[in-house]
Amino acid sequence: MSTRALRACLLLSPAALFRHTVLLATGALILVPFVWMVSLSIKPPGEIFRTSFSFWPVQFYGVENYTKAVTKAPLPRYLGNGVMICALILALQILVCAPCAYALAKHRFAGRDTLFGLVLIGLLLPHQVLSLPLFILGYQLGILNTYAALVFPYVVSPFGIFLFRQFFKTIPDDVVHAARLDGLSEIAIVWKMMVPMALPAVIAFAIFSIVSHWNDLFWPLIAVHDQSLMPPPLGIMVFKSEEAGTDYGPLMAAATLVVLPLIVAFLGAQRWFVEGLAEGAIK
Amino acid sequence: MRGPRAISGAHHELSSRGGASRFRCPTASKAPGRGLRETLAAWILAGPSVFFLLMLYCLPVIGVFVIAFTDWRFGAATLSFVGLDNFREVIADEGFRSSLRNTAIYLLIVVPSTVSLGLLIALLIEGGKSCRSFYRAIHFLPFMATMSAMAIAWEALLHPTIGLVNQTLSAIGMPAANWLRDEHTVLPALAAIGIWQNLGFAMVLFLAGLKSIPKDIYDAADVDGADLWLDRLRTVTLPMLGPVSMFVVIVVALRAFASFDTVKVLTQGGPGHASEMLLYTLYRESFEYLRTGYGAAIAVVFLAIVVTLTLVQAHLMDRKVHYQ
Numbered sequence: 145m146s147t148r149a150l151r152a153c154l155l156l157s158p159a160a161l162f163r164h165t166v167l168l169a170t171g172a173l174i175l176v177p178f179v180w181m182v183s184l185s186i187k188p189p190g191e192i193f194r195t196s197f198s199f200w201p202v203q204f205y206g207v208e209n210y211t212k213a214v215t216k217a218p219l220p221r222y223l224g225n226g227v228m229i230c231a232l233i234l235a236l237q238i239l240v241c242a243p244c245a246y247a248l249a250k251h252r253f254a255g256r257d258t259l260f261g262l263v264l265i266g267l268l269l270p271h272q273v274l275s276l277p278l279f280i281l282g283y284q285l286g287i288l289n290t291y292a293a294l295v296f297p298y299v300v301s302p303f304g305i306f307l308f309r310q311f312f313k314t315i316p317d318d319v320v321h322a323a324r325l326d327g328l329s330e331i332a333i334v335w336k337m338m339v340p341m342a343l344p345a346v347i348a349f350a351i352f353s354i355v356s357h358w359n360d361l362f363w364p365l366i367a368v369h370d371q372s373l374m375p376p377p378l379g380i381m382v383f384k385s386e387e388a389g390t391d392y393g394p395l396m397a398a399a400t401l402v403v404l405p406l407i408v409a410f411l412g413a414q415r416w417f418v419e420g421l422a423e424g425a426i427k
Numbered sequence: 428m429r430g431p432r433a434i435s436g437a438h439h440e441l442s443s444r445g446g447a448s449r450f451r452c453p454t455a456s457k458a459p460g461r462g463l464r465e466t467l468a469a470w471i472l473a474g475p476s477v478f479f480l481l482m483l484y485c486l487p488v489i490g491v492f493v494i495a496f497t498d499w500r501f502g503a504a505t506l507s508f509v510g511l512d513n514f515r516e517v518i519a520d521e522g523f524r525s526s527l528r529n530t531a532i533y534l535l536i537v538v539p540s541t542v543s544l545g546l547l548i549a550l551l552i553e554g555g556k557s558c559r560s561f562y563r564a565i566h567f568l569p570f571m572a573t574m575s576a577m578a579i580a581w582e583a584l585l586h587p588t589i590g591l592v593n594q595t596l597s598a599i600g601m602p603a604a605n606w607l608r609d610e611h612t613v614l615p616a617l618a619a620i621g622i623w624q625n626l627g628f629a630m631v632l633f634l635a636g637l638k639s640i641p642k643d644i645y646d647a648a649d650v651d652g653a654d655l656w657l658d659r660l661r662t663v664t665l666p667m668l669g670p671v672s673m674f675v676v677i678v679v680a681l682r683a684f685a686s687f688d689t690v691k692v693l694t695q696g697g698p699g700h701a702s703e704m705l706l707y708t709l710y711r712e713s714f715e716y717l718r719t720g721y722g723a724a725i726a727v728v729f730l731a732i733v734v735t736l737t738l739v740q741a742h743l744m745d746r747k748v749h750y751q
Binding site for chain 2: 159160163164166167170171174175176177178180181184192193194197239240241243244246247248251252253254255256259262263265266268269270272273274275276277278279280281296297299300302305330331334355358359361362365366376377378380381384392395396398399400402403406407410411414415417418421422
C-alpha cells in the first residue's frame with residue numbers, strides 16, 4: 145500500500161505538487177481563525193490561559209461552554225430574531241420587487257426609463273449613507289426599537305429588481321403572450337410563470353439577501369437597543385462587552401453558533417453561494 | 428464583468444431582444460388605447476416598488492444633503508441653513524482628517540494584497556483539474572462568515588499573551604506585540620483581517636474572468652510557441668485579465684472602504700484615533716454624539732467617494748461588454 149501511495153505521490157508533476165502545496169498552505173491560514181474559535185470553545189478556562197497550544201483540549205469542556213453560551217446570554221433568542229428578520233425581509237423583497245421587475249422587463253410604458261433610472265440610483269447608494277434619514281423616518285413612524293425598524297429599510301431591493309429584470313428578459317415574449325391569451329392576469333403571470341421560471345435568480349438573490357442581513361451589524365446597532373430584539377451580530381457584540389472578554393470559552397461557543405448556520409448552508413450549496421454573493425456584492 | 432451568470436444573462440438579453448422582434452405576436456401590436464392600458468398596468472405592478480424606492484432611497488438621500496447644510500440636531504424643533512459650515516468643520520476637524528487618513532492607509536494595505544493574493548489563488552486553482560471546488564470553498568469561507576463573530580475569534584488570535592499569533596512569533600524568536608492596543612500595529616492588524624475576509628471574493632471574480640478567456644487564444648499562443656505555462660501566463664492570461672483586474676481593484680476598494688464591524692467590535696477607533704475609519708466616524712458622530720448636521724456632512728463625503736468609485740466601475744463594465 146505504502147509503495148503505491150508513494151508512487152501516486154511521485155506521479156504528481158512538480159507543477160501539480162507546487163499547486164497543492166501553496167493552496168493547502170493558504171487554505172490552512174484562512175481556516176486558522178475558524179479552527180482557533182472552535183478550539184477555544186471546547187476548552188476549560190485553565191487551558192485557554194495556558195501558553196501552549198493544542199487544538200484538542202486535555203479536558204473536554206465543550207458541553208459547559210455551549211450550555212453557558214445559550215443560557216447566560218439570550219443566544220437562542222438572537223438566533224431566532226435573525227431567522228425571523230431575514231425571512232421577513234426576503235419575503236417582502238420578493239413580493240415587492242418581482243412585479244416591478246416584470247413590468248420593467250416585459251412592458252413598454254411611459255416612464256419606464258425613468259423607473260429604471262430610479263432603480264439604478266438605488267443600486268448606487270450605499271445603505272450606510274441613508275442611515276441617518278432612515279433613523280429619523282423610523283423615529284417619526286414610531287417604530288424604532290421594534291422588529292419593524294430592523295426590516296423596513298430593506299423592503300425594496302434595487303438589486304433584486306435589477307437581477308429579476310435581467311432574468312425575466314431572458315424569458316421569451318411568446319410565453320407571456322400565450323399566458324395573456326389564456327386569460328391569466330398580469331399578477332398571475334408574475335407569480336405563476338415568471339418567478340418559477342426565474343428560480344435560479346430567485347435562489348441567488350435569496351442567498352445574497354439572507355447572508356447580508358444575517359451578517360449586518362451597522363443598521364441593527366442603530367435601529368434597536370432592546371436585547372430581546374437583537375439579531376446575532378449585535379447580540380454577540382453585546383455578549384462580548386458584558387463578559388468583558390474574560391470568559392473566552394462561552395464567548396467562542398456563542399461565536400461558533402452564530403457563524404455555523406451560514407457555513408453549513410454554504411458547504412451544502414457552495415456553487416449557489418459563490419455566485420449569489422459575488423454578484424450581489426458587485427451589484 | 429459580472430460573474431459567469433451575468434455574462435450569460437447579458438447574452439440572453441441580446442438574443443431575446445432579437446427574438447422578440449422576430450416573433451412578435453400580432454395581437455400585441457398597437458391597438459388603440461393599448462398603450463395607455465399597458466402603461467397603467469405596468470405602473471400598478473411597479474407601484475409598491477416605486478413607493479418604497481422613493482420613500483427609502485430618494486427621500487433619504489435628499490434628506491442627507493438637506494441636513495448637511497443645516498445646523499439641525501436630532502430632536503431639535505428648529506433649524507436654519509448654515510451653508511457649507513458643516514463641511515468646513517468636518518475638513519478642519521483633526522479627528523475626521525485622521526479618520527480619512529486611516530481609511531486611505533487601510534485601503535492601500537488591503538486592496539493590493541487582496542487583489543494580488545486573490546489572483547494568485549485563482550490562477551493556481553484554475554491551473555489544475557483536481558480539488559477545484561474544495562479550494563474555492565475554503566478560500567471563500569471568510570467572505571460569508573458573520574464578521575462581528577469572527578472579529579471575536581480574531582481578537583483571541585491577536586491576544587497579547589494567549590493569542591496564537593504572539594505564541595507563534597515568540598516560538599520562532601520574533602518580537603510579539605499587543606496588536607489591537609498599540610497605535611502602530613492596530614491598523615495593519617485590522618487590514619490583515621480585511622485581507623482575510625475579502626481574498627475569497629477577489630478570487631471568485633478572477634476565476635470568472637479566467638473562465639471567460641476564449642480557449643482558442645491559448646491555442647493560438649501554442650502555435651506561436653508559447654508552450655510553457657509561464658509564457659502563456661505572460662502573453663495571454665495576464666493581458667486578458669487586465670480589465671477584470673481593474674474592476675476587482677475597485678470592487679475590493681469599495682468593500683474595504685465600508686469596513687465597520689471590525690472597528691466597532693475590536694477597537695472603537697482606538698487607541699487614540701489610530702484605527703478610526705470613515706464609516707465608524709460617520710456612525711459615532713451621527714448616532715452616539717448625535718451631531719446630526721456634522722454626521723450628514725460626513726455621509727455626503729462618504730457618498731461622493733463611493734459614487735466616484737462606482738462610476739469608474741460602471742465605466743469599466745461598459746467597456747467589458749463592448750469587448751464581447
